[in-house]
Amino acid sequence: MNTTEELTKDEVFEVLSSSRRRRILYHLHRRGGVADLRTLARDTAVDETGEPVEDDVVKRFYISLYQTHVPKLEEVGIVEYDSDDKSVSLTDRVEEIARVLNHDVGPDRQWAYYYGGLALLGALLAIGQIAGALPPGTSLLFAGAVLVLALYQYYETRVKAKEYSFLEHLIND
Numbered sequence: 001m002n003t004t005e006e007l008t009k010d011e012v013f014e015v016l017s018s019s020r021r022r023r024i025l026y027h028l029h030r031r032g033g034v035a036d037l038r039t040l041a042r043d044t045a046v047d048e049t050g051e052p053v054e055d056d057v058v059k060r061f062y063i064s065l066y067q068t069h070v071p072k073l074e075e076v077g078i079v080e081y082d083s084d085d086k087s088v089s090l091t092d093r094v095e096e097i098a099r100v101l102n103h104d105v106g107p108d109r110q111w112a113y114y115y116g117g118l119a120l121l122g123a124l125l126a127i128g129q130i131a132g133a134l135p136p137g138t139s140l141l142f143a144g145a146v147l148v149l150a151l152y153q154y155y156e157t158r159v160k161a162k163e164y165s166f167l168e169h170l171i172n173d
Helices: 009-015 019-030 037-049 055-075 095-105 111-129 138-170
Strands: 034-036 079-082 089-090
Touching: 009 095, 019 034, 019 037, 019 055, 019 079, 019 089, 019 095, 034 037, 037 055, 037 089, 055 095, 111 138
Parallel strands: none
Antiparallel strands: 034 089, 079 089
């Protein structure tokens, strides 16, 4: 994986395919973007097991993070590992993950622009009717356009959202 080019969907989903790596990113974010590896191992172990953990469990998680998961995240440039103080920190590349996920998880429409444009059109139609330049039935056409846009927004944000929720569960689980 290349750390100088933008992350691809495949790279993002590959790196997030491990729930442990997702937990690492979550705990780093929760701690302000930086944590020492031992603390990160404890946080991840507690989160993964759902209960307080003994030192031997933390040690196993530490080894797993040190040997496998942190290097994988570092390989794509999402984290940096400082071997001197044994700390892990998020990089700006984490924003690329958010961009890729937000783009791929659901529709990214700016509905306010559509409704603003429709309101402007309605105002122009009203002025045209007042001036006598447009027939009275024009307001029905405008009401139909508002209804069509509202139904389409409902379709995209409610009906299609069910399709996207499957992807969200993959990302969040």
